[in-house]
Amino acid sequence: EVQLVESGGGLVQPGGSLRLSCAASGFTFSSYWMSWVRQAPGKGLEWVANIKQDGSEKYYVDSVKGRFTISRDNAKNSLYLQMNSLRAEDTAVYYCARDMDAFDIWGQGTMVTVSS
Amino acid sequence: QSALTQPASVSGSPGQSITISCTGTSSDVGGYNYVSWYQQHPGKAPKLMIYDVSNRPSGVPDRFSGSKSGNTASLTISGLQAEDEADYYCSSYTSSSPVFGGGTKLTVL
Numbered sequence: 001e002v003q004l005v006e007s008g009g010g011l012v013q014p015g016g017s018l019r020l021s022c023a024a025s026g027f028t029f030s031s032y033w034m035s036w037v038r039q040a041p042g043k044g045l046e047w048v049a050n051i052k053q054d055g056s057e058k059y060y061v062d063s064v065k066g067r068f069t070i071s072r073d074n075a076k077n078s079l080y081l082q083m084n085s086l087r088a089e090d091t092a093v094y095y096c097a098r099d100m101d102a103f104d105i106w107g108q109g110t111m112v113t114v115s116s
Numbered sequence: 117q118s119a120l121t122q123p124a125s126v127s128g129s130p131g132q133s134i135t136i137s138c139t140g141t142s143s144d145v146g147g148y149n150y151v152s153w154y155q156q157h158p159g160k161a162p163k164l165m166i167y168d169v170s171n172r173p174s175g176v177p178d179r180f181s182g183s184k185s186g187n188t189a190s191l192t193i194s195g196l197q198a199e200d201e202a203d204y205y206c207s208s209y210t211s212s213s214p215v216f217g218g219g220t221k222l223t224v225l
Binding site for chain 2: 035037044045046047050059061095099100101102103104106107108109
């Protein structure tokens with residue numbers, strides 16, 4: 001079964017850091033671009049970052065540039081999002097998604113809450 | 117990286133057809149045939165319904181169809197069913213990154 005499972009969310013204070021993980025199974029992870037997409041409570045979807053199959057290209061939405069870092073470990077079939085200098089407006093459910101010019105596979109999401 | 121424009125809400129009765137629009141610019145919707153549509157039920161992850169403007173993934177009913185004209189893409193759902201009630205989001209790739217629409221809440225009356 002093709003599956004993505006996120007983990008690592010939680011409550012963090014403003015200015016803090018958090019590392020999200022996404023475990024992939026059921027497909028050849030190393031063959032696909034991957035993305036992180038977030039959804040603030042009661043709001044719409046927002047693409048956050050994506051990464052090429054071999055990690056050589058990475059792109060970010062302007063609001064997270066310099067604070068978030070996307071990475072992957074193809075040997076472990078895993079995608080990561082290192083989030084630093086977190087702000088209240090980063091509070092959201094974070095989804096990892098397989099990126100084929102459309103997001104065809106999604107994880108269940110992990111909640112990140114930034115609050116003091 | 118401006119969001120695409122969707123109506124906040126649409127509604128229809130069972131059996132009817134509805135269309136949700138998604139308006140962008142020549143830099144996103146109008147410039148690429150990489151428009152996709154997602155269905156999201158409350159508390160659930162989004163589900164891909166249409167990709168590359170008008171293609172349906174395996175398992176998506178043919179009641180769902182997509183099209184594009186200029187800078188505006190559209191999702192049409194025919195033969196509305198109660199389970200179609202959900203939020204719908206469009207997305208387009210741009211020269212640098214993907215962008216989503218603000219979402220449309222579909223109510224089945």
